[in-house]
Amino acid sequence: MQEPNPESKTIATAYGEKASYEYDKRRFSTPHGKLFNQLEMEQLSRVARDLAHPSRILEVGCGTGRFMRSLCSKGHKVYGLEPSVFMLDKAREKTLQFEYAYYVLGEGKALPFPNDAFDLVYSIRVINQVASLDYAFEMIKEMVRVCRSRGCILLEFCNSRGIRRRKYRGVRMSVGDLEALLNCDPSVCIESVTGILFLSQTVMNMVPVYGLSLFERVDRKLAGCLPQLCSRCYAVIRK
């Protein structure tokens, strides 16, 4: 394995080279991983379908670019920001054929963009990875700053109020935490909160493959009725 140069991994929470190779395969190649991927894609598509073409979009913590590819294929101009050059390289490989895919080395709490630069700013599976809840709040404020007025922010987070509160070392927050943070900013409001994996990823992973479609049906029903108790929440914030 090549020795990472000091600038390859700008912050401690950035994924390293090994993680960049394993990321897609380990998470999304099994039937369980594919279902998870599909549930996440649906959340992003729900927001993206209302966008004008082409829109300017920023993904904070784009990882290997699985969401970027989908948005680029619809003709949008998509910026992927990452603190890991290894993950950025994977994202670049995945979106090579698209003219309007851009890659930026940086971190969530200091977005290197001017105010009001994007129509949509989103982040999925990142808030739980950052250094602390305070960091997460700084990152959310940055996402709001770079989103234009009447634009939209989609924020995924691990829910501290989920029904299954197993021990978890990553950052978790609640819809209440988000409301309290955004209440200080009159320019934004939470338009909706949806959720996935009401019964949690841990429970899903225990379900045998033949039971997955039943799990999916039950879980979707529960998530639809009680989004604020899901293990993963998606808040749509309107500016």
Ligand SMILES: C[S@@+](CC[C@H](N)C(=O)[O-])C[C@H]1O[C@@H](n2cnc3c(N)ncnc32)[C@H](O)[C@@H]1O
């Ligand atoms: C679990 S991956 C998610 C990647 C992508 N969003 C996805 O869902 O496939 C978390 C990503 O967040 C990046 N990351 C970690 N800390 C970050 C930070 N402070 N700001 C932005 N991205 C960060 C990691 O390098 C990693 O690529």
